[in-house]
Amino acid sequence: MDATGPLSSDGLVQLLDHQGNAVGDDVYSPYAAHLTPDDLRAFWRDMTVLRSWDLEATSLQRQGELGLWVQSLGQEAAQIGSGHALREPDFVFPSYREHGVAMTRDVDLVEILRIFRGLQHGAWNPQDHGFHLYSLVIGTHALHATGYAMAMDRDGLVASGHPERDGATVCYFGDGATSQGDVSEAMVFASVHQAPVVFFVQNNQFAISEPATRQSRVPIADRGKGFGIPSVRVDGNDVIACHAVTQWALQHARSGNGPVLIEAFTYRMGAHTTSDDPTRYRSKAQETYWAERDPIARLDAHLTQRGELSDEFRALVTAEAKALGQRTRESVRGWERPATTTMFDHVYALPHATVDADRAWFERYERSFADVEAAG
Amino acid sequence: MPTFQQFRMPDAGEGLTEADIVTWLVAPGDTVEVNQPIVEIETAKSLVELPCPFDGVVKELLAREGDTVEVGEPILEVDVDPDGEAPAESSAPSGADAAAEATDAPVQAAPASAPVADAGPLSDAGGDSDAGGESGAVLVGYGVKAGSAERRPRREEAIEPVGGEQDLDEYPVLAKPPVRKLARDLGVDLTTVTPSGPGGLVTREDVEQHVKAYSAQTLATYPSDDQPWLETGTPQGDGRTTRVPVKSVRKRTAEAMVQSAFTAPHVTEFHTVDVTETMNLVAKLKQDKDFADVRVTPLLIVAKALLLAVRRHPEVNASWDDATQEIVYKHYVNLGIAASTPRGLVVPNIKDAHRLPLHALAVELQHLTAEARAGTVSPAQMSDGTITITNVGALGIDTGTPILNPGEAAILAFGAVRQMPWVHEGEIQPRWVTQLALSFDHRLVDGELGARVLYDVGRVMNDPAQGLVWA
Numbered sequence: 001m002d003a004t005g006p007l008s009s010d011g012l013v014q015l016l017d018h019q020g021n022a023v024g025d026d027v028y029s030p031y032a033a034h035l036t037p038d039d040l041r042a043f044w045r046d047m048t049v050l051r052s053w054d055l056e057a058t059s060l061q062r063q064g065e066l067g068l069w070v071q072s073l074g075q076e077a078a079q080i081g082s083g084h085a086l087r088e089p090d091f092v093f094p095s096y097r098e099h100g101v102a103m104t105r106d107v108d109l110v111e112i113l114r115i116f117r118g119l120q121h122g123a124w125n126p127q128d129h130g131f132h133l134y135s136l137v138i139g140t141h142a143l144h145a146t147g148y149a150m151a152m153d154r155d156g157l158v159a160s161g162h163p164e165r166d167g168a169t170v171c172y173f174g175d176g177a178t179s180q181g182d183v184s185e186a187m188v189f190a191s192v193h194q195a196p197v198v199f200f201v202q203n204n205q206f207a208i209s210e211p212a213t214r215q216s217r218v219p220i221a222d223r224g225k226g227f228g229i230p231s232v233r234v235d236g237n238d239v240i241a242c243h244a245v246t247q248w249a250l251q252h253a254r255s256g257n258g259p260v261l262i263e264a265f266t267y268r269m270g271a272h273t274t275s276d277d278p279t280r281y282r283s284k285a286q287e288t289y290w291a292e293r294d295p296i297a298r299l300d301a302h303l304t305q306r307g308e309l310s311d312e313f314r315a316l317v318t319a320e321a322k323a324l325g326q327r328t329r330e331s332v333r334g335w336e337r338p339a340t341t342t343m344f345d346h347v348y349a350l351p352h353a354t355v356d357a358d359r360a361w362f363e364r365y366e367r368s369f370a371d372v373e374a375a376g
Numbered sequence: 377m378p379t380f381q382q383f384r385m386p387d388a389g390e391g392l393t394e395a396d397i398v399t400w401l402v403a404p405g406d407t408v409e410v411n412q413p414i415v416e417i418e419t420a421k422s423l424v425e426l427p428c429p430f431d432g433v434v435k436e437l438l439a440r441e442g443d444t445v446e447v448g449e450p451i452l453e454v455d456v457d458p459d460g461e462a463p464a465e466s467s468a469p470s471g472a473d474a475a476a477e478a479t480d481a482p483v484q485a486a487p488a489s490a491p492v493a494d495a496g497p498l499s500d501a502g503g504d505s506d507a508g509g510e511s512g513a514v515l516v517g518y519g520v521k522a523g524s525a526e527r528r529p530r531r532e533e534a535i536e537p538v539g540g541e542q543d544l545d546e547y548p549v550l551a552k553p554p555v556r557k558l559a560r561d562l563g564v565d566l567t568t569v570t571p572s573g574p575g576g577l578v579t580r581e582d583v584e585q586h587v588k589a590y591s592a593q594t595l596a597t598y599p600s601d602d603q604p605w606l607e608t609g610t611p612q613g614d615g616r617t618t619r620v621p622v623k624s625v626r627k628r629t630a631e632a633m634v635q636s637a638f639t640a641p642h643v644t645e646f647h648t649v650d651v652t653e654t655m656n657l658v659a660k661l662k663q664d665k666d667f668a669d670v671r672v673t674p675l676l677i678v679a680k681a682l683l684l685a686v687r688r689h690p691e692v693n694a695s696w697d698d699a700t701q702e703i704v705y706k707h708y709v710n711l712g713i714a715a716s717t718p719r720g721l722v723v724p725n726i727k728d729a730h731r732l733p734l735h736a737l738a739v740e741l742q743h744l745t746a747e748a749r750a751g752t753v754s755p756a757q758m759s760d761g762t763i764t765i766t767n768v769g770a771l772g773i774d775t776g777t778p779i780l781n782p783g784e785a786a787i788l789a790f791g792a793v794r795q796m797p798w799v800h801e802g803e804i805q806p807r808w809v810t811q812l813a814l815s816f817d818h819r820l821v822d823g824e825l826g827a828r829v830l831y832d833v834g835r836v837m838n839d840p841a842q843g844l845v846w847a
Contacts, residue, residue: 059411059427064386275389277422329410370529 006175006212006219007205012265013234015241018293020301031244037308043084043239044303045317047076047296050100052321053109056328057116061274065332066116072099074237074269077295078202080104081242082170082264085250088130089157089167093145096134097202098172105131109324110331119338121346138173139180142199145171146186149197149253158196159256168196168253170246176207178223179215187227187259194258198249199229201261202236204268209281224261236266237295267293340366379457381430382438382450388417388424394446395419397439402452406434414452432456527574551578559583563612563619625720636782640696640817644777645826649834650798652808657840670738674810675713675767678790679737681836682765683709683730684846685829692829693762694785696819703820712764712781713741715748723781724753725761765790775811785821788833789813810837 013028054071061069072079079100086092086104094101103109111123115134122133135141149169152158157167177183178201190197203220205212212220224231230252234245242264249260267290271278303309344359366372385395398416402408411427414434418424432454439451549566551559555578559566562583569586571578609618622630654677661672686693686709694705711729715722724747726732726740747753764781769792778787791811798807814830836842 056411062386062388062424062426063429064384065429067387068390271422275421280422368531370531 006203006216008219009265010219011221011233013232013241013245014238015244016235016238016298016302018237018298020298020303020305022302025241025244028241028244028248031247032240035240035243037303037306039084040240040299040303041308041313043080043243044296044299044309045313045320046080046084046100046103047239047299048317049321049324050076050080050103050109051296053324053328054099056325057113058270058274060113060329060332061116066113066274067118068116069274070097070116070272071268071270071274072097074267074290074295075202075204076100077239077299078200078236078242078264078266079172081239082200082246082262085243085246086130086170087164087167087250089165090130090250090254091126091145091148091152091167091169092131093141093148093169093171094132094134095138095141095173095177096136097174098134101172102129102131105129107131110328113328113332114335117332117335119335139177139182139186142171142173142177142180142183142186143189145169145197145199146190146193146195146259149190149195149259150193153193153196153256158254163254166196166254168198168250170198170200170250172200172202174207175201175203175205175212175215175220176210177201178220179207184227187224187229187261190259191227191229194256196253196256197259198246198253199224199259199261200246201263203263203265204236205266206268206272206278206282208272208276209278211281219263221261221263227261229259229261231261231263233263233265236264237293237298239295239299266295269294378435378455379460380435380453381432381456383414383426383429383452383454384450385417385439385445385447386426387447388419388426389421392419392421392447394444395424397441397443397445397451398423400437400441401425402428402434402437404434404436408432408434408454428452428454430454430456433458549578550576555580555583562587625717625722629721632782633779636780639698640780641819642777642780642815643818643821643823643826644813644815645823645830646775647812647814647830647834649810649812649837650800650807651793651810651837652800653839653841654837655793655808666735667738670735670742672738674769674793675765675790676734676738676741677837677840678765678767678788678812678833679711679713679726679729679741680734680843681833682763682788683711683737684836684843685832686763687730688832688846689825689829691825692786692816692821694820695762695783696785696817706762708762710760710762712761712784712787713744713748714764714766714778714781714787715745715753717748717751717753719751722748722753722758723761723764724748724757725764763787769793769810775813777813778815780815780817784817786814786816786826786829788830789815812837 013025014023015025015029015032017023051073054073057066057069058071060066075097079098080103083092083101083104086101092098092101092105099109099112102112107124107129112134114120114123124131124133126132132141132144135144146169152167152169157165160166171186173183183199186197187199189195190199201220203212207215216223219233221231221233232245232249234241236242245262245264249262252258252260268278269287269290300309341359341363344355344362347355387393388395395417396419398418400415402412402414408414408428409431410429413425414428415426416423417426435453435455437452439445439449445451549569550571550573551566556566558564558580559569559578564583564586566578566583569578569582572582573579609620611618651674654674657677658672658674661667690705690707693709694703697704708728709730710725710727712723712725715724724744726737726744729737729740732740744753744757747757761781761784763784764778764787766776766778766787767790768776768778769790772792775791776789778789780787789812791813793808793810795806796809797804798809799805800807812830812833814826814833816826816829832846836846
């Protein structure tokens with residue numbers, strides 16, 4: 001593989017090699033030292049269930065049940081590893097592929113599909129989960145995450161003297177978003193205000209079809225230097241390293257030391273979305289190379305080597321994944337089309353005369369169709 | 377009793393309207409399960425495997441390999457309850473009806489082998505928010521096929537628009553942004569285009585058709601006209617205008633005039649002169665055998681008069697160098713003559729005209745005029761002019777306010793010479809009279825200098841003998 005520029009392996013933090021052997025790291029190993037076999041099995045379980053569910057959602061799109069699906073395939077380690085480093089006071093600003101992070105924030109995965117069936121813009125209350133709605137516009141939420149972090153700082157939720165109460169925001173975006181002005185602006189604000197925000201870049205190597213080599217001449221993490229933001233590159237397919245690095249970054253941010261940029265170097269094993277055909281712009285050899293670095297297989301090998309992944313546990317997780325698939329399928333097929341007027345519901349937080357007039361007109365318009373019962 | 381379910385062609389991309397069946401991966405009689413790949417299709421975007429939404433036994437393939445199938449058409453029928461004893465209306469995957477309501481597929485085709493029309497993917501989309509019931513999801517570059525949707529029937533009574541001010545039917549033309557841009561680029565007024573799209577939507581094809589129809593048309597003429605006014609240019613959609621790209625001489629003239637008019641502050645002075653003696657001189661020279669080889673015109677005398685005036689006031693033969701903030705005085709006169717040619721206005725100049733005796737000046741003037749008419753003036757002949765004459769009188773015009781040739785400080789307009797009642801030696805007599813106008817760059821030529829130059833030209837024109845005194 002191309003080993004230069006943004007695809008180089010320079011400085012990648014790794015705690016598991018791709019055969020699943022443990023690797024020591026002077027700086028980051030301590031941040032993974034607390035992980036028990038149970039924790040690692042939980043990571044494995046999350047990643048496995050997530051992937052199975054992701055494939056179910058892909059099938060549902062192919063069956064016409066979803067308008068679009070955005071797979072997280074291949075990025076499970078980056079999402080599950082970092083997500084499990086979060087605590088209750090933290091607040092996540094995801095883009096649209098962070099299903100694994102949603103899972104760690106106790107968002108019901110099935111509910112996410114309401115967005116992709118075109119029923120709702122977001123199906124959970126962000127405040128209940130510390131997990132904002134998906135941002136479909138690339139990079140805009142970096143500003144939201146920074147603003148929220150600055151507010152947390154001013155509300156005394158950072159470096160409060162009670163570490164367990166301290167929080168930070170984590171903003172997830174991709175390599176393509178780092179080329180957006182919004183992301184640069186967010187980093188300027190985050191840096192000069194020393195805001196408690198962790199910018200977590202999943203460098204999956206493609207902005208749809210545009211390779212990372214067309215986004216940057218240097219590793220994405222190097223961009224932090226220009227803003228005065230400490231940065232770290234981590235093997236994004238190593239769930240333990242992703243977890244450790246995020247632990248460190250969150251402690252750094254929550255303690256009032258300012259922002260951190262994490263680049264998780266990973267690979268989007270699937271298409272950009274179900275509307276995309278990656279065979280048109282990347283090689284089979286590249287896909288094979290990365291299939292050998294599959295994040296789940298790596299943790300699987302690690303646990304298996306140590307005899308910590310029993311057949312019973314595997315069967316349990318397989319059954320759980322299957323049940324989730326079934327529930328997903330049935331839920332999605334059963335969802336009723338919401339009343340069209342719900343689109344007026346969340347335009348403003350408070351009643352608004354113009355919106356009320358629009359809604360009233362629209363209701364009359366809908367009633368003007370002959371196929372609507374007069375009583376309606 | 378078996379229960380049959382049909383799988384309809386889904387929209388595997390965003391806003392796709394059809395797909396080709398490439399390879400069937402199952403055959404009638406095969407047992408299938410949920411999410412098992414059943415068929416490979418090719419869409420406008422990619423090759424895609426479709427997973428089966430049902431458990432059951434394949435009853436029938438409803439499309440052949442190679443077929444192009446519209447989104448929403450059934451492609452596969454599966455018996456989802458092959459061993460069942462329940463009557464036909466039992467439904468397999470729960471919520472299938474709701475799904476049929478909300479999206480395109482899958483739908484229950486109960487009872488078995490009933491016509492499928494009632495489950496049309498778009499026509500029965502009850503809650504569709506789109507006014508016409510057209511499929512909504514369309515991604516850039518992928519339009520929904522026109523006519524792929526049926527309109528929802530409306531009740532008789534109209535509804536009041538918001539605020540009661542506009543009527544829905546009087547809304548501006550409906551067209552998508554790329555179509556609007558196309559129309560703008562082509563200079564098409566969308567209100568004049570006949571729409572063919574659903575709900576009165578103007579489509580790209582409509583605009584192209586409109587342009588084709590109107591481009592083929594020649595300029596509109598009125599019953600009394602045999603010919604359009606102008607044959608040049610491309611007739612526009614309304615048949616009443618033509619457009620010609622600006623290039624070549626027209627373009628250079630425009631640039632030079634804009635540059636000159638908006639950098640040099642122009643002042644123009646006028647002077648009316650009795651030029652009867654000049655006309656007498658011209659008549660005499662026409663008889664002179666030394667001048668038999670050239671055409672003698674009043675322009676020759678004006679040129680000579682201007683050269684004499686420049687000699688007396690060389691400061692007018694100069695230019696302004698804005699970059700260095702210097703005035704450049706020219707110690708030679710390259711006398712420009714503005715000439716109308718088939719290619720447009722050009723200003724060739726007579727090099728070192730100040731050194732030429734009258735006959736040589738006449739010869740040069742004649743050459744230059746001939747070359748200009750033939751369109752063979754070289755760039756060298758047009759460069760480095762120092763002062764210019766424009767002979768507006770040749771067109772019967774009294775005078776004008778000429779714009780400076782860029783890089784020069786003065787330009788003289790020579791008006792028509794006509795017989796006028798004029799007070800001469802105390803009596804009103806018919807005399808040959810002309811008007812002279814001198815425009816100059818007020819950055820370096822003040823009104824007094826301009827006036828002196830103009831007055832001196834006038835003096836020579838009035839009495840060519842003055843030339844002897846100054847020569």
